[in-house]
Each structure stands twice: as structure tokens, then as C-alpha cells.
Amino acid sequence: MSKIKHFLEQSWLLIISAFCFGLLIAVTNAAWSPRIQQNEKGKLNNLMTGLITEAKNFQITIEDVEVLGKKGKITKTDIYQALDDSGSSAGFAFVATGAGFADKIKLVIAVDAKCEKFLGFKVLSSNETPGFGDRIKEDYFGDQFKKAPAGELQLVKTGNPETIDSEIVAISGATVSSEAVVKIFNTYIDKVKEQLQAKELKTNGQ
């Protein structure tokens, strides 16, 4: 009994303050967590709206699409459908991840409503070399993907970046990063197309 008393005597302040601090954190979290979740959702929405400009809101059409990446690693992503004012489909968007030069690259890729052309991509997160690999965020590179056919893309070192076809001209000095982006597109597009067509077939069949 005296041992417990001694223990309490020594650490009563610790116990009480732990309790108070815990309470403080819980209250703050409860107050702000709806805002935090809204921010996280809003970020993806903002990027997708930037790609599909007519879209008014997004909803998840197909969840947990499994994509087989390199070395057999399976990553899951959700396909969002963009709806415009009249409620008809304005396109689809999904988050795609892949290995870049330095670290993982996360992209938001958008395709049009018929899944025939890419509408472009935006970088969600990347850790590429500033001044070199970082330039995948620039328009010079990104614009080549807009209206490109939604299929297998090929990276070339020289060519005309203005012509929109399935050839993408790499950024000089950043071949690996450019290649990484093209690889991400190629890895995901087959599966996404397959899933979207399956879903469309389903709704058409009804």
C-alpha cells in the first residue's frame, strides 16, 4: 500500500497533466478534424478541376482498381467521374503512382468521357531534382499529354513537342523523370480503360 502511495506521491502531477493534455488534444482534434478532412478532399478536387475544366463535381465511380506495376507490386486507385452542370459525364480522373528518379511520383491523370484521349496530368507529389526532373511540372512537358490518344505512349528524345500524338518528347537533362511519367501512364491506362469499358457496357446493357 505504501509503495502505491509513494508512487502516487511522486507522479501525481504527471498523471494529472497527462490527463489534461490528452483532453486538450482531443478537444482540438474534434474541433478541427472536419476542416482537415475537407482540406484533404479539396486538394484532390482542385487538381482534378484544373484538368477537367467543365466539371462541377466529382464522384467515385469505380473503387479499388488494382493495377499491376513493375515487380508484381499491386497498387490500388479509385476512378473519379467528373460531372458537369447538366449531370453528364465530362471525363474521368485517377491518381497514379510510380517510381521516379529520386522517389515516388504521384500524378493525377484525366481522360475524356469516352476514354479516347488523355486530358493531361498534374503532379500531386514528387521529389525530383530541382531544375531538371522537377520540370515535369512545366507546361512544355505537360501540354504534350493533352489530347494525346489514350493508349500506349512512347518517349522519344528528339521530335516536335507541338504535334499531339502518342510520342512524348523528353525533357533534356531529365530523361529518367520523363520516362517515369510515361511509364506511369502506360501502366495505368490499360487497366483503367478495361474497367471503364466494363462499367459502361454494364450500364448500356441495362
Place this chain on the structure above:
Amino acid sequence: MANKTSSAPLLGETFIVGLWRENPVFRLLLGMCPTLAVTAAVKPAFTMGLCVIFVLLCSNIIVSLMRNLLKPHLRILMFTLTISTFVTIADLFLRAFQPTMSEVLGPYVPLIIVNCIIICRAEACASKNRLFVSIIDALGMGAGFTVTLCVLAAVREILSTGAIWEIRILPAGFVPWAAMRMPVGAFITLGLLLGLVNVATKRNA
């Protein structure tokens, strides 16, 4: 009344001491990790400085209020508990109201917990002085830290993008030094700045 007037210059001096003579980064060489990590641009550096001021202030207040109740062998634990609570609150605040900054700063916000500055001030000052002195000390040290971070960030940002706080300053013809955005630039700039500070203090001494 007489007490207050005689201690007022002491309080002002405490503030200035934290700002220059015992500047946490340049003189005491504390808190290096965030200094190098977040100073790629002025905006994150300033945000980090404000967070540190907040945590330092709150922790100094709480520790000063509790200073007579602390058991000697449990005090580091108490300090750690207090600091980590306020850092969690600061992190939640950033994630709720400044999500872009929260992403840029990333894991370096919770690293404020192990920032030597805060624990050192709690140990050296707040646990021995009364509330008002602790507050002024926290503000002084925090201000010194923020100013240092902003100076370092300004140098790095101007050389790497030609802008400060995203406001273009250098002419468009300036070729940016990409190295300044990378860890290399951080280390070298801090080293050179420390050298400059050493020169300045030597001249004054």
C-alpha cells in the same frame, strides 16, 4: 511598484538577448535540423518560426506555472509531454488552416518536439523563473529563431528563384541557382552565414 521599474529593463534585455547575443541558431547552435530543412523559401521558414514561437511560449508558460511542483527526476518527462502536446496542436492547426504550408513543412513540424531550443529553454529558464520572465524569454528566443530562419531562407530563395515570398525581385535575366534549393545550398549558406556572424561579433568584441 519599485520592483516593477527595476525589473523592466531586465525584461527588455532578456528579449534582446534572445534575439542577438544568445541567438539560438547562430550563437548557441541549437535547432539546426529545421533550420536547414525548411529554409528553401521564406514562407515556410516564417511559418515554422511562428510555430516554434507558439510552442515555446505555451511550454514556457506551463512549465513556469508548474515549476514548484516538479519532481526532479521526472521533469524531463514532464517537459517532453508538455511540448509534444503543443506541437500536436500546432500541427493540427496547420493542417486545418494552412494545408499547403503543412505539406511543404511535412514531418518537420512534429520534429519541433525534439528541437533542442524548446527543451533547453524549459530547463534553463522557465523552470527557474517566474511567469512573466519566462514569457519574455520565450518571445525573445522565438523571435531570434524566426529572424534567423527568414534571413537564411531569403538568401536561398533569392538565389534559387529570384523572388522572396514569391514576389519577384531580381530581373528576369537572372539564371536561378538550382543548387540553393537542394541540401547543398542549405549547408553551405548556413556555414557562410555563421562565418559572417563570427566576423561581426569578433569586430564588436
Place this chain on the structure above:
Amino acid sequence: MDTLNILLMGFISIVLINNLVFTKFLGICPYLGVSGRIDMAFGMGMAVTFVVTLSGTLTWLIDHLILMGTPLEVTRYVCFILVIAGAVQLVEMYVRKFFPSLYESFGIFLPLITTNCAILGLCLFINLWEIDNLLEAVVLSFGAGIGFTMAICIMAGIRENLNLADVPECLKGAPITLITAGLLTLAFMGFAGMIR
């Protein structure tokens, strides 16, 4: 075989490519303070490796078994630092009692290590990178310690020679160490892109 491959790649990546000191700016304080002599540097490095492997594993376990998905997730930082502090305390008592010779060589650094950003930083990065199996977490923690040891020993070697060189008065001490660290970072950048 595939798991071994992933583990090996992860280990190499955190020792060379994503080295905690040179790319993530963690562990700078002891790095500047203790890298004066190679034997002290090695002792510090070993102590850090020991603690970081233990903490990395423990925090991963606590995160995945208790915190994730529950409302307690918001107390993550508090839990991490308390676990680290507790682990360091236990390790110190244990080493002092059962391995006194080992305590002589690196025991003095152990209390310093609790506030070492590298430990908490690594635990947070493991959380950030969403490592989802225990073995990978252990290997990454161990690799981080080894990377730190390597960085600090290289720096100690260079500093021992710098003592004999003609460094300008105002740059002696911390400034020249930082500049050297910057050049080392530049050198290590050459390893980037080594693994795809």
C-alpha cells in the same frame, strides 16, 4: 527472394541515396558536436544505430497495432516520443548493468540521443512512407543508423585533417564543418537514381 530484393534495395536506398543526414537534415546537432574524432564518432554512430533500430520497430508496432484507424491516432507524436524516451532509458539501464565494457564505449551518448532528431525523424518518415510490413521497418531503421554512422565517420575523418589545414579564423569550427557537409551532400547526390 523478391522480399529479400526489396529489403536490400530499401537498405541501400536509405544508407546511400536517402541518407538521413545528407538529404533529410536529421541528426545535425550531434553530427556537428561529436564528429571531432573518429573513435567518438564511431561510438556515437553505434549508439544511434542501436537506439534507432529499437525505436523504429517499437513505434511501427505501436502505430500499426494500436493507433492506426482509431481516434487515438491524433496522439501519435506524444506516443512516439514517449516510447523513444522510454526505450532509451531502458537500453541505458540494461547496457550499464550487463555490458559495462560496452557502456564505456558508447553509453555516455545514450541520454543525448533521445532528443536527436534522427530517431523521431525516422519514426515519422516510416509513418510517412506508409511502410506496411514489420521486416521492412526494421531493415530501414537499421539502415538509417548505418547511414548516420557512415556519414559521421566520413565527417570525422575529414575534420581530423581539417585541424591541420589553414582555415580562416572566422570559419573555424561549425562554419567549416557545415560547408564540408554541404560538399559531402553534393557528392552523395551522385548516388541518386542508382535504384529504379
